[in-house]
Amino acid sequence: MSAPSADPPAQRDTTKARLYDAAAELFRTKGFAATTTREIAAALGIQKATLYHHIRRKEDLLYEMCRDSLARIQSAADEVLAESSDSRGRLVNLIHAHMVTSLGDRDKHAVMLAELRSLPLDESVEIFALRHEYELCIERTITDAQVAGVVRTDITAKDLRLSLLNLLNWTIFWFDPAGGRTPSELGELYAGLFLEGAAARPTAAADLGTSA
Amino acid sequence: MSAPSADPPAQRDTTKARLYDAAAELFRTKGFAATTTREIAAALGIQKATLYHHIRRKEDLLYEMCRDSLARIQSAADEVLAESSDSRGRLVNLIHAHMVTSLGDRDKHAVMLAELRSLPLDESVEIFALRHEYELCIERTITDAQVAGVVRTDITAKDLRLSLLNLLNWTIFWFDPAGGRTPSELGELYAGLFLEGAAARPTAAADLGTSA
DNA sequence: GTCTATAAAGAGATAGAC
DNA sequence: GTCTATCTCTTTATAGAC
Numbered sequence: 035m036s037a038p039s040a041d042p043p044a045q046r047d048t049t050k051a052r053l054y055d056a057a058a059e060l061f062r063t064k065g066f067a068a069t070t071t072r073e074i075a076a077a078l079g080i081q082k083a084t085l086y087h088h089i090r091r092k093e094d095l096l097y098e099m100c101r102d103s104l105a106r107i108q109s110a111a112d113e114v115l116a117e118s119s120d121s122r123g124r125l126v127n128l129i130h131a132h133m134v135t136s137l138g139d140r141d142k143h144a145v146m147l148a149e150l151r152s153l154p155l156d157e158s159v160e161i162f163a164l165r166h167e168y169e170l171c172i173e174r175t176i177t178d179a180q181v182a183g184v185v186r187t188d189i190t191a192k193d194l195r196l197s198l199l200n201l202l203n204w205t206i207f208w209f210d211p212a213g214g215r216t217p218s219e220l221g222e223l224y225a226g227l228f229l230e231g232a233a234a235r236p237t238a239a240a241d242l243g244t245s246a
Numbered sequence: 247m248s249a250p251s252a253d254p255p256a257q258r259d260t261t262k263a264r265l266y267d268a269a270a271e272l273f274r275t276k277g278f279a280a281t282t283t284r285e286i287a288a289a290l291g292i293q294k295a296t297l298y299h300h301i302r303r304k305e306d307l308l309y310e311m312c313r314d315s316l317a318r319i320q321s322a323a324d325e326v327l328a329e330s331s332d333s334r335g336r337l338v339n340l341i342h343a344h345m346v347t348s349l350g351d352r353d354k355h356a357v358m359l360a361e362l363r364s365l366p367l368d369e370s371v372e373i374f375a376l377r378h379e380y381e382l383c384i385e386r387t388i389t390d391a392q393v394a395g396v397v398r399t400d401i402t403a404k405d406l407r408l409s410l411l412n413l414l415n416w417t418i419f420w421f422d423p424a425g426g427r428t429p430s431e432l433g434e435l436y437a438g439l440f441l442e443g444a445a446a447r448p449t450a451a452a453d454l455g456t457s458a
Numbered sequence: 459g460t461c462t463a464t465a466a467a468g469a470g471a472t473a474g475a476c
Numbered sequence: 477g478t479c480t481a482t483c484t485c486t487t488t489a490t491a492g493a494c
Contacts, residue, residue, distance in 0.1 A: 231440065
């Protein structure tokens with residue numbers, strides 16, 4: 035009942051959470067710079083000035099949602115890497131978790147990927163470091179799979195990491211939750227495609243006659 | 247020497263071309279909405295008002311560079327599809343041309359991919375249609391390769407097209423012309439990875455002992 | 459084709475009442 | 477925690493001289 039005048043540290047599912055959700059959707063759709071504080075306020079049904087009771091600056095919204103989306107996907111990755119056993123399984127599960135987590139948090143994650151440049155320099159450096167840390171988890175998983183002999187070694191782990199993230203990340207810009215594919219299905223699709231490739235392979239039966 | 251008062255239709259390498267190049271670099275780096283006409287003018291060493299001798303609105307710059315980048319990549323694709331013979335070769339060459347053309351026109355192409363939403367609705371619809379037309383060229387090439395038996399058919403041509411464009415398009419957001427890979431090398435890398443996959447394959451020799 | 463000067467609108471953010 | 481009212485700055489774009 036005492037009234038702390040500082041920021042409430044663990045305020046969940048309140049006006050603040052609704053504020054961040056509404057802002058994330060607008061930022062993803064229109065971009066950070068093109069979204070006005072008026073529009074964000076209107077989406078919540080409050081006046082523009084009331085926003086500034088919850089945040090200090092418009093950039094606070096962007097910063098917090100970038101941190102939040104990266105914390106979510108990093109924690110999903112940590113969980114996968116802790117539980118999976120073989121190195122191919124870890125890589126497949128990591129791909130799957132990436133799609134389910136990022137598309138399940140579509141607005142914030144897309145904003146983090148595309149609007150990072152709109153942050154003040156020191157904050158964008160901090161967010162970029164978090165993002166790079168996550169991406170290196172993926173690279174380490176690829177390296178492990180190379181060492182275990184299940185991933186080709188004629189392409190560097192770095193090139194494979196960049197290629198894999200290409201394959202995964204662009205999805206969020208065309209993904210339609212009401213469309214044909216669920217995030218989980220896309221995770222399976224990409225894991226299979228990344229590992230096995232798009233080329234047709236002779237079946238085992240068809241291959242018997244032409245071996246060596 | 248006669249003075250046409252309408253738009254000069256084929257003015258190349260003039261102030262106008264420099265204007266579009268400067269604007270494209272700013273739009274790619276900062277985003278369309280965050281770039282001011284002052285900054286564009288400053289990049290050219292002219293006054294803000296002078297811009298409006300060359301364009302009517304800031305959006306004109308965006309519209310023209312989107313059209314331009316799509317015309318370039320479409321024409322590169324048409325060329326590849328006209329000359330290549332077998333369907334696998336056409337697909338490989340198309341991937342290669344996509345990387346060389348898009349990264350060779352990095353500023354405009356990145357802006358077209360990322361800032362399309364900042365266009366007025368009717369213009370964004372028009373640009374999106376051009377982009378979709380190009381992407382369907384890729385899908386048709388994939389379908390041809392499936393019919394020819396060189397691309398797997400357990401994934402639809404549409405899913406393969408979307409996956410391939412994921413793999414290719416994201417590159418432009420991290421590509422560094424001064425960095426380690428040329429656009430041509432990336433084209434080779436992606437063509438090989440897309441078709442063959444990242445999984446290690448037993449060599450023919452190693453496979454002999456463990457067959458069936 | 460470029461300039462100075464300025465118009466007109468919209469932006470982020472604050473003051474202070476309730 | 478929300479409001480009305482307003483400040484201050486920046487934005488896009490135009491007017492009109494050179």
